[in-house]
Amino acid sequence: MAREPVVSRAPEIVEEEERALRPQRIRDMVGQGDVTARLEIALDAARKRSEILGHILFDGPPGLGKTTLAMAVPREMGVGFQIASGAALQAPKDLIPYLTNAEENSVLFIDEIHRLPKVVEEFLYPAMEDFRIDITLGDGMNARTINMALRPFTLIGATTRAGLISAPLRDRFVMREHLEFYTLDELSEIVRRNSRKLNTEIVDEACREIATRSRGTPRLANNRLRWVRDYATSKADGRVTLPIADAALKMQGVDPLGLDGQDRKYLQTIVHTFHGGPAGVEAIAHTMNLPPDTLVDEVEPFLLRAGLVIRTPRGRKVTNSGYAHLGLEAPEEPAQGNLF
Ligand code: ADP
Numbered sequence: 001m002a003r004e005p006v007v008s009r010a011p012e013i014v015e016e017e018e019r020a021l022r023p024q025r026i027r028d029m030v031g032q033g034d035v036t037a038r039l040e041i042a043l044d045a046a047r048k049r050s051e052i053l054g055h056i057l058f059d060g061p062p063g064l065g066k067t068t069l070a071m072a073v074p075r076e077m078g079v080g081f082q083i084a085s086g087a088a089l090q091a092p093k094d095l096i097p098y099l100t101n102a103e104e105n106s107v108l109f110i111d112e113i114h115r116l117p118k119v120v121e122e123f124l125y126p127a128m129e130d131f132r133i134d135i136t137l138g139d140g141m142n143a144r145t146i147n148m149a150l151r152p153f154t155l156i157g158a159t160t161r162a163g164l165i166s167a168p169l170r171d172r173f174v175m176r177e178h179l180e181f182y183t184l185d186e187l188s189e190i191v192r193r194n195s196r197k198l199n200t201e202i203v204d205e206a207c208r209e210i211a212t213r214s215r216g217t218p219r220l221a222n223n224r225l226r227w228v229r230d231y232a233t234s235k236a237d238g239r240v241t242l243p244i245a246d247a248a249l250k251m252q253g254v255d256p257l258g259l260d261g262q263d264r265k266y267l268q269t270i271v272h273t274f275h276g277g278p279a280g281v282e283a284i285a286h287t288m289n290l291p292p293d294t295l296v297d298e299v300e301p302f303l304l305r306a307g308l309v310i311r312t313p314r315g316r317k318v319t320n321s322g323y324a325h326l327g328l329e330a331p332e333e334p335a336q337g338n339l340f
Pocket residue numbers: 018021022023028029030031032061062063064065066067068069158190218219222
């Protein structure tokens with residue numbers, strides 16, 4: 001999902017570092033205090049009653065910790081864990097091995113759960129509700145359906161598009177938690193902790209600068225930190241100072257608000273091709289030669305949150321702040337928005 005060229009290292013090293021940076025336990029997570037507090041209570045209650053934990057749905061933009069939380073839950077409960085992706089489960093038969101392999105009380109995590117086709121969703125309902133599935137054997141005249149019992153399990157779903165989840169599926173989750181962008185203080189703390197894990201010396205101002213330019217997203221903060229560290233090693237003595245962090249991020253095309261080339265191109269496309277908007281997301285995506293999903297999932301959430309664009313019934317519009325960010329003068333009667 002990361003859309004940035006991260007670092008010039010071998011993929012195994014990047015993967016190993018990712019693992020090292022991912023908080024293992026819920027208490028290791030920075031921020032999302034309300035979500036983690038509710039989760040701890042649900043876990044504690046399930047443990048005390050020796051009951052299975054109810055199904056949980058996490059939603060929010062990419063890189064905010066949905067997978068991290070989903071992986072921490074089985075660790076807290078001391079149970080098994082399986083991971084699947086909604087995009088890969090295109091027929092009930094794709095889901096069956098996960099359901100039948102699920103150990104008692106284990107966690108099955110389905111990422112991008114909004115991408116499950118309707119037939120798979122419907123197949124999942126009795127599994128979630130009664131821990132049973134109906135399997136059809138043979139076809140045509142000889143087809144027969146058998147009802148199979150499963151071991152009780154907890155389903156954790158993650159989605160960047162809560163709006164695309166059908167009501168019957170949504171209602172089968174006992175807990176539904178929305179993850180929000182992180183504050184500057186929280187992201188600074190993540191950068192500080194992760195510099196230690198990467199054995200990188202860094203000054204507080206540089207932590208804050210990286211945090212400011214990470215669009216409220218821990219995954220980006222980690223990527224930017226790794227790039228800044230490489231830059232410091234290559235161009236200086238490895239210590240990350242404020243000028244080093246600034247120069248490294250500038251070189252990567254990350255501006256003071258944290259927008260990268262793709263974010264700015266999105267704003268420029270609306271301004272130059274669609275006269276500031278309103279413009280439909282399909283048309284913007286087509287002009288930028290990108291899938292609309294990439295814009296909706298990865299680009300727009302932060303720009304909307306930052307008040308650089310707004311959504312109207314007729315499409316996206318660049319706000320006064322959006323024009324100002326591009327160093328352009330807004331036309332008369334532009335859309336209103338606040339830069340936070
Ligand atoms: P998502 O599943 O929402 O796309 P991830 O859980 O994969 O996001 O998070 C991306 C990375 O960001 C993780 O590998 C982890 O290093 C970091 N991260 C996410 N949430 C937190 C947090 N609350 N505290 C510290 N690091 C975090």
